[in-house]
Amino acid sequence: VNRYLNKKKLPPATRPLPGPTGLPFIGRVHDVPAEGTWLKFYEWSKKYGPIYQTEMFGSVHVWISSEKIAHDLLSKRAAIYSDRPLIPNLPDNRTSGDYLALLGRTETWKRQRKLCSHLMHTSALDSLHSYPTRERDRFLYLMCQDPGKYLEWIEQFTSRTVSRLSWGTAHPAQVLRHTTFGLLETISPSGALPNVVSFLRHVPEAISPWKKKEKARHQLEEKLFRANVDYVKTMMAEKQAEPSFIRTFFESKESPDEKERAKWGETTEAMYVVGLMAIAGALTIGSPIQTYLLAMCHYPEWQRKLQEEIDTVLEGRCPQWDDRERLPLLRAVVKEVIRWRPPVPTGIPHAVEKDDIYDGYFIPSGATIHALEWGITRDESMYPDAESFNPRRWLDPSYPTYREPLTQYPNLNGFSQFGFGRRTCQGIPVVEQDLFLTMGGMAWAFNITKKRDAAGLEVPVHWNDYTPLLIAKPTRFLFDACPRSEDKMARMHAMFEAAKEEDEADAEAFCDQVEIISQQAAADSDSDHDFLINVRDSSPEVEVKLSSTDDEMIGSEKVKGLQPKIAALPIPGMWAWA
Numbered sequence: 316v317n318r319y320l321n322k323k324k325l326p327p328a329t330r331p332l333p334g335p336t337g338l339p340f341i342g343r344v345h346d347v348p349a350e351g352t353w354l355k356f357y358e359w360s361k362k363y364g365p366i367y368q369t370e371m372f373g374s375v376h377v378w379i380s381s382e383k384i385a386h387d388l389l390s391k392r393a394a395i396y397s398d399r400p401l402i403p404n405l406p407d408n409r410t411s412g413d414y415l416a417l418l419g420r421t422e423t424w425k426r427q428r429k430l431c432s433h434l435m436h437t438s439a440l441d442s443l444h445s446y447p448t449r450e451r452d453r454f455l456y457l458m459c460q461d462p463g464k465y466l467e468w469i470e471q472f473t474s475r476t477v478s479r480l481s482w483g484t485a486h487p488a489q490v491l492r493h494t495t496f497g498l499l500e501t502i503s504p505s506g507a508l509p510n511v512v513s514f515l516r517h518v519p520e521a522i523s524p525w526k527k528k529e530k531a532r533h534q535l536e537e538k539l540f541r542a543n544v545d546y547v548k549t550m551m552a553e554k555q556a557e558p559s560f561i562r563t564f565f566e567s568k569e570s571p572d573e574k575e576r577a578k579w580g581e582t583t584e585a586m587y588v589v590g591l592m593a594i595a596g597a598l599t600i601g602s603p604i605q606t607y608l609l610a611m612c613h614y615p616e617w618q619r620k621l622q623e624e625i626d627t628v629l630e631g632r633c634p635q636w637d638d639r640e641r642l643p644l645l646r647a648v649v650k651e652v653i654r655w656r657p658p659v660p661t662g663i664p665h666a667v668e669k670d671d672i673y674d675g676y677f678i679p680s681g682a683t684i685h686a687l688e689w690g691i692t693r694d695e696s697m698y699p700d701a702e703s704f705n706p707r708r709w710l711d712p713s714y715p716t717y718r719e720p721l722t723q724y725p726n727l728n729g730f731s732q733f734g735f736g737r738r739t740c741q742g743i744p745v746v747e748q749d750l751f752l753t754m755g756g757m758a759w760a761f762n763i764t765k766k767r768d769a770a771g772l773e774v775p776v777h778w779n780d781y782t783p784l785l786i787a788k789p790t791r792f793l794f795d796a797c798p799r800s801e802d803k804m805a806r807m808h809a810m811f812e813a814a815k816e817e818d819e820a821d822a823e824a825f826c827d828q829v830e831i832i833s834q835q836a837a838a839d840s841d842s843d844h845d846f847l848i849n850v851r852d853s854s855p856e857v858e859v860k861l862s863s864t865d866d867e868m869i870g871s872e873k874v875k876g877l878q879p880k881i882a883a884l885p886i887p888g889m890w891a892w893a
């Protein structure tokens with residue numbers, strides 16, 4: 316109410332941003348859907364233009380659907396556009412230092428970002444120690460054994476890879492998944508209720524189920540991170556630690572140069588920086604891998620072209636990271652998957668710290684600024700026929716997105732989907748390698764097709780039905796993944812056996828304390844999260860059976876989202892990162 320009453324007056328010679336009119340005090344929340352919010356914000360961009368504002372409970376939200384405008388504000392004016400808004404359900408997000416990506420523009424954030432960049436750079440120089448390849452080989456074999464469990468195999472791939480990168484071992488992956496998906500719920504605008512009804516954050520902990528849940532999750536996460544760091548320290552003392560972000564930190568702290576040692580901060584802070592990197596990797600990368608499967612069901616001609624490139628260039632070999640210069644179509648498929656279905660469709664919001672004027676429009680200090688990634692990827696001037704999955708747009712000089720040389724482009728550096736200005740994503744080397752290897756590996760190994768039922772009819776696959784949290788993933792769908800040859804099956808088996816042997820050696824070395832935490836997490840495992848992340852059943856007319864056997868699924872599932880849809884619900888999925 317205060318915020319509403321103290322609403323700023325427009326400075327002379329400026330105008331307000333256009334946008335939908337709202338109700339007094341409440342603003343415009345009543346027709347924002349609980350799911351697929353980005354579709355509504357995109358619809359409004361068609362009506363009000365590439366920059367417009369909405370108001371919610373007195374706070375201003377600015378929505379940008381043009382890459383140029385996002386750069387003009389978030390990159391060129393980064394000095395005042397690099398803060399983060401407060402998250403009602405995690406009210407110390409701007410100051411606590413536990414999650415770099417959510418910190419305000421503080422000294423802690425600057426120090427942490429520097430450390431993150433140093434750790435990522437060091438790993439990338441050594442091709443991420445081949446961890447993505449090892450896990451990819453394991454993933455392909457598991458997919459070959461039971462493609463119906465693709466969600467599980469993909470989540471295992473992403474969390475195991477990033478666990479190795481972070482702590483040199485895959486074993487924390489299971490608990491990491493548990494704590495990380497809980498965090499996603501905590502912070503997502505359409506996750507925990509206080510993010511929707513922001514005054515609920517003032518409810519005392521004793522009677523707040525959200526605060527209690529978040530506290531328990533955070534404690535478990537801290538235990539996990541501490542145990543992992545202790546494990547790496549012990550292994551380093553025995554000279555047996557595998558390369559990892561945290562090992563790089565400890566090595567940097569051993570530098571004879573005092574200044575160098577001081578630069579990287581204390582162990583507890585590094586523990587959280589590495590923890591955040593693990594969280595970011597475990598949360599996000601599964602989205603484009605799942606979207607690849609969806610795209611191949613709808614666009615079999617691109618699968619054929621991709622297989623042709625891989626088979627011709629590699630003469631039957633499975634793609635490796637060193638092959639990337641020679642596989643431009645594979646890189647184009649990776650990039651187009653991300654463009655077609657952005658993993659973070661609403662973007663991660665920034666906050667502006669001072670009043671500003673853009674093109675005569677007034678933007679008040681404290682406004683939350685959203686680079687609407689869904690809208691940006693649908694800008695027809697940059698992406699003609701934007702609704703179509705079309706990797707050619709990255710390879711053919713007649714498209715505005717074409718860039719040479721094709722040994723280098725397309726790649727993900729500087730891509731709008733990884734944010735803007737001083738807050739851009741720091742995980743691109745991991746994303747690029749993980750996606751190149753998994754998508755290339757799947758194209759090499761399998762024909763992905765729509766499934767057929769007992770009568771020989773194709774089982775419909777949804778077009779755009781995505782989970783509602785900050786990181787959006789396609790809801791479960793049925794498909795077939797047929798190995799392309801006996802020889803490839805045998806090779807997948809051999810690749811898996813090689814990866815498994817290394818894994819067993821690693822398991823022996825892993826200390827007991829982390830195992831105990833795993834058991835605790837499994838014990839209080841919360842089935843809600845899988846529902847929200849991958850398979851959720853929120854509309855009453857839909858029945859989804861949580862079975863892993865495809866035969867049971869056929870006939871029991873009405874496949875959703877055959878057309879993009881916007882369903883207005885009485886409680887808005889938006890919001891409150893205010």
Ligand code: HEM
Nearest residue numbers: 416592595596599658663733734735738739740741742745
């Ligand atoms: C498909 C995968 C990913 C996507 C689409 C993605 C996208 C994004 C986006 C949109 C942002 C916000 C940028 C902004 O505020 O302007 C971000 C921030 C960030 N990402 Fe990623 N990301 C991905 C994977 C990763 C991975 C694997 C890591 C680390 C291993 C990572 C680390 C970070 C960090 C540390 C930040 C925060 C930067 C800051 O606030 O200063 N991301 N990412």
